Amino acid sequence: MINRYEVNETNQMVERENLDVRTITMGISLLDCIDADLAACEEKIYTKITESAKDLVRTGDEIAQEFGVPIVNKRISVTPIALVGGACCRTTEDFARLACVLDRAAQKVGVNFIGGYSAVVSKGMTPADELLIRSIPLALSRTERVCSSVNVGSTRCGIDMDAVKLMGEVILETAEYTKESDSLGCAKLVVFCNAPDDNPFMAGAFHGVTEADRVINVGVSGPGVVKTALEKVRGKDFEVLCETIKKTAFKVTRVGQLVAKEASRRLGVPFGIVDLSLAPTPAVGDSVADILCEIGLERAGAPGTTAALALLNDQVKKGGVMASSYVGGLSGAFIPVSEDQGMIDAVNAGALTLEKLEAMTCVCSVGLDMIAIPGDTKATTISGIIADEMAIGMVNQKTTAVRLIPVAGKGVGETVEFGGLLGYAPIMPVNPFGCDGFINRGGRIPAPIHSFKN
């Protein structure tokens, strides 16, 4: 039978160490909403989302109350809109109308974000893909809750460098379109390599075509819980360190598994995956950088950071895999700068640079995330950064992503404030040397040799 110490440990994790279920995300397929008539397509999308997710927020709140674990966000991911709108959208304005429908549907059911204003163009862009990508600045400036992502590469297909070039321009344009809110639009736009079909976390969530009609995916978090557990094993060797992270990740993931199964049962929607990422928030004590410091670094970014992060990421996965029957999504550790107070402090102290962050992305679960850069950064430079990150993902057979915010009208030394879970960020310097000749070549980078597995 459960004893008092176990009950106290669980409740302490929630009350003092910021343990929470970060999101319940309902994936909804919109493939059956495709229509040659734009108005009909809009109507079908709105109806499908609002009917599928009408009980999502209430159910999430009920589960949170019954188990005593906060469920911070309820969200929706949908089929990449480039596929859904291809038959009826002829202009960027047409696509932006679909973004507005997603926004209205999200507002109606009470979710804070809806992901899937996306295109998957690992090898090439269809006219619809390209139109959607070109419409992203418009879509993100006209909506509040819509998140957008573009997958421009994969280990199987290589990297679509035309899309990489285009995304550099689109990111800058999005920054300009949303400059009144410190280029907030870019915080809702991710460029991926090897994007997972079942990621519950924003801004990169979309409901892949490999998925069922509807599915419940859950993302758990808990950097604070891992940090507190590690405080008790200071000075111990790596075996003890790894065991501690694994055990903690197991406990955290079990909470996610329970919530996911319960939400799935109550909503009558199949359970997809639990994503066991350590996702920081700007709250004190909810930081991945603080875990790295607890492992023994003076600051995140110091020599040893990549190794410490590799270890952390691997142990989180090992502990989590044992705890859930279906682990998926990104699973590991996120290293967003603006959403992690420890990362912000490391940047301000001069310990953490863009180049070190790039090295860290080789061993963690996502990529260059929520990094503010000067607004006058050239589009080709942004494309170059994207290409580097995509190459890391392609060659290492892992997901990588880029979410850069070139803050319109601001430069190095200034700070940008996004508010809420998105936090604030110091603007980081970018390597001033150009890569125009490389980006302007056009075409695609072939798939790496180890993709030929047939």
Add this chain to the structure above:
Amino acid sequence: MKRTIITVVGHDTVGIIARVCTYLAENQINILDISQTIVQEYFNMMMIVDMNHTEKPFGTISEELTKLGEQIGVVIKCQREEIFAQMHRI
């Protein structure tokens, strides 16, 4: 059986158990197990209860217990047992 864990934490005072138990009895909630300790004047109690026979929904019981806690000056939490079983048992 819908087993629920009730935890009560706060400054020790006369009648905490009595008032919590009275509320549970009034709502047909059966107590299966109680363990309690006092550390440095801090009262810490855990109850395992059976909520099968109460007519009120879980949310109402939880809210009423929270209010009762506020009256006594302690924090009362009411959570379904599965959260602890899942986390601490393989």
